[in-house]
Amino acid sequence: MARFRAAAAGPGVIPWVLDLDRMEEDWRLQLLATPDGAPAISLAGAQILARRLRDAAAANHARALSRGGTDRRCPFDLHRLHPIPNHILALGPEDPAAQAWLWRHWGTTRALRHLRHLPAPVDARRTRTDRLAVEFWSADWSPWPALRRLRQLWPELVLDLRPHYETEAVEAPPLARPQKARHV
Numbered sequence: 001m002a003r004f005r006a007a008a009a010g011p012g013v014i015p016w017v018l019d020l021d022r023m024e025e026d027w028r029l030q031l032l033a034t035p036d037g038a039p040a041i042s043l044a045g046a047q048i049l050a051r052r053l054r055d056a057a058a059a060n061h062a063r064a065l066s067r068g069g070t071d072r073r074c075p076f077d078l079h080r081l082h083p084i085p086n087h088i089l090a091l092g093p094e095d096p097a098a099q100a101w102l103w104r105h106w107g108t109t110r111a112l113r114h115l116r117h118l119p120a121p122v123d124a125r126r127t128r129t130d131r132l133a134v135e136f137w138s139a140d141w142s143p144w145p146a147l148r149r150l151r152q153l154w155p156e157l158v159l160d161l162r163p164h165y166e167t168e169a170v171e172a173p174p175l176a177r178p179q180k181a182r183h184v
Contacts, residue, residue: 001130001131001132001157002130004132004154004157005075005132007080007081008075008076008077008080008081008132009072009073009074009075009077009080010068010071010072010074010077010079010080011064011067011068011071011072011073011074011077012071012073012074012077012079012111012112012115013064013065013067013068013071013079013111014079014084014089014093014111015065015068015079015089016061016089016092016093017089017090017091017092018057018058018061018092019092020054020057020058023053023054023057024050024051024053024054025050027049027050027053027054028046028047028050031045031046031049031050032046074115075115075116075117075132075134076112076115076132076134076136078106078111078112078143078146079111081146081150082105082106082146082149082150084098084101084102084105085101088101093110104145105145105146105149106143106145106146107138107141107142107143107144107145107146107147108138108139108140108141108142108143109139109140110138110139110140112136112137112138112143113136113137113138113139114135114136114137115134115135115136115137116134116135116136117132117133117134118133118134118135119133142161142163143161144161147159147161
C-alpha cells in the first residue's frame with residue numbers, strides 16, 4: 001500500500017499543451033457574440049479582455065505545471081498512475097483524439113475533481129492492514145477503465161469503487177451530471 005500511495009500521489013494536474021491563440025480568439029468571439037445579438041462590449045474591449053484572459057490562463061497553467069515535479073497533494077492522480085502520452089497532451093484537452101484517449105483509458109474526459117483523502121473506515125475483520133480511501137467528482141463517468149488497469153498493475157490490492165449520485169435542484173442531462181465516487 002505504501003508503494004501505491006507513493007505512485008498515486010501527484011499534483012492532480014494534466015500537463016496539456018494549450019493553444020493560447022485559439023483560446024484568446026474563442027474568448028474574443030464569445031464576448032462579441034451575445035445570445036440576443038446586441039453587442040455588449042466593443043471590439044477593442046473584447047480584444048483587451050480576451051488578451052487578459054489568455055494571460056491569466058497562461059500564468060495559471062504555468063504555475064500548475066511548475067508544481068508537477070514536487071506536489072503530492074492529490075492522493076489519487078490518474079495522470080501519475082496512467083500518464084497521458086506526450087503526443088496526446090500536445091493535441092490539447094478539447095481535441096477529439098485526446099477526448100477519445102481519455103475515455104478509452106480513464107473512463108472520463110476530464111481530470112478527477114474535488115479529490116480528497118478520507119479517513120479509512122475501520123475494518124473489524126482486520127483482513128486488510130492498510131487502506132487508502134479517497135473521494136472525487138468525475139465529469140461524465142466513473143474511471144472504471146483506469147481501475148481495471150490498476151487492478152492488473154497492482155493485483156495485491158483490492159480496489160473498490162462506490163458511486164454516489166448527487167441529486168440537484170435542477171436536473172442536468174445524464175452525461176453532464178457530476179458523479180461523486182469513493183475509491184477505497
